[in-house]
Amino acid sequence: DPKQQASQKSFELKARDGLLLHGVLTLPPGSDGKNLPMVVVPHGGPFGIFDHKGFDEDDQILAQHGYAVLQVNYRGSGGYGRAFQHAGMKQWGRTMQDDVTDATRWAIAQGIADGKRICIYGMSYGGYAALMGPIREPDLYKCAADYAGPSDLAKITRWDSQHRSELMQTWFAKWVGAGAEVAPVSPALNADKFHVPLLLAHGYRDARVGVRHAQAMHKQLRDKGVPVDYIEYSDTGHYLWLEKHHEDFYTRLLRLLDQNIGPGAK
Numbered sequence: 001d002p003k004q005q006a007s008q009k010s011f012e013l014k015a016r017d018g019l020l021l022h023g024v025l026t027l028p029p030g031s032d033g034k035n036l037p038m039v040v041v042p043h044g045g046p047f048g049i050f051d052h053k054g055f056d057e058d059d060q061i062l063a064q065h066g067y068a069v070l071q072v073n074y075r076g077s078g079g080y081g082r083a084f085q086h087a088g089m090k091q092w093g094r095t096m097q098d099d100v101t102d103a104t105r106w107a108i109a110q111g112i113a114d115g116k117r118i119c120i121y122g123m124s125y126g127g128y129a130a131l132m133g134p135i136r137e138p139d140l141y142k143c144a145a146d147y148a149g150p151s152d153l154a155k156i157t158r159w160d161s162q163h164r165s166e167l168m169q170t171w172f173a174k175w176v177g178a179g180a181e182v183a184p185v186s187p188a189l190n191a192d193k194f195h196v197p198l199l200l201a202h203g204y205r206d207a208r209v210g211v212r213h214a215q216a217m218h219k220q221l222r223d224k225g226v227p228v229d230y231i232e233y234s235d236t237g238h239y240l241w242l243e244k245h246h247e248d249f250y251t252r253l254l255r256l257l258d259q260n261i262g263p264g265a266k
């Protein structure tokens with residue numbers, strides 16, 4: 001129903017190093033846009049993909065349940081020229097993550113978001129960023145949700161069948177990194193720094209980001225007593241294609257948000 005759709009507006013800010021960033025802010029229907037619980041949603045990809053105004057399933061379901069939604073086109077995103085995209089080279093978990101943090105803090109400073117009610121959620125690379133967020137910024141996010149995000153970057157070419165070709169290994173080493181240089185930005189290897197409730201979901205048949213990434217992260221967090229809602233969808237892959245999986249995943253996601261930053265939060 002168009003009358004129930006959340007409103008959107010574009011925004012821009014300067015990152016901590018002066019780089020100009022753009023993004024989209026989605027606000028709940030009828031909201032005054034002030035002091036809202038907020039979900040930060042980094043896009044997948046990450047390189048060459050970008051968020052823009054227009055109907056988006058995640059934006060609408062979250063905003064229509066009362067949450068502001070922040071999407072920033074961090075460095076490496078498409079749509080802003082080659083130099084901007086190349087600025088994300090080997091910056092997973094580093095300046096790319098800083099851009100997400102800077103946009104989140106911008107929304108707090110603008111009075112849009114309640115700084116005590118913020119969670120981060122994403123799919124694929126966005127899921128990776130959702131895992132790294134609480135590791136890099138332990139006091140910023142109250143919860144996190146990841147679908148199909150990689151957790152151990154050093155093992156991508158071993159665990160993910162689509163990354164095993166020589167061409168893909170060369171690309172990954174150039175754009176993301178390899179070996180010891182990616183250990184500091186691999187969530188599963190830094191799980192001791194992760195302390196917020198997590199929804200961790202993955203498709204068992206995922207060939208792009210193997211399910212072993214979720215299993216490794218789950219094991220690390222389970223051993224440390226971190227509350228994790230863990231689910232493997234046995235008959236799906238990198239995307240939530242089936243309606244039953246959509247219903248299950250978004251029910252779990254909304255429950256996580258409601259319990260930590262929404263009406264059910266302590």
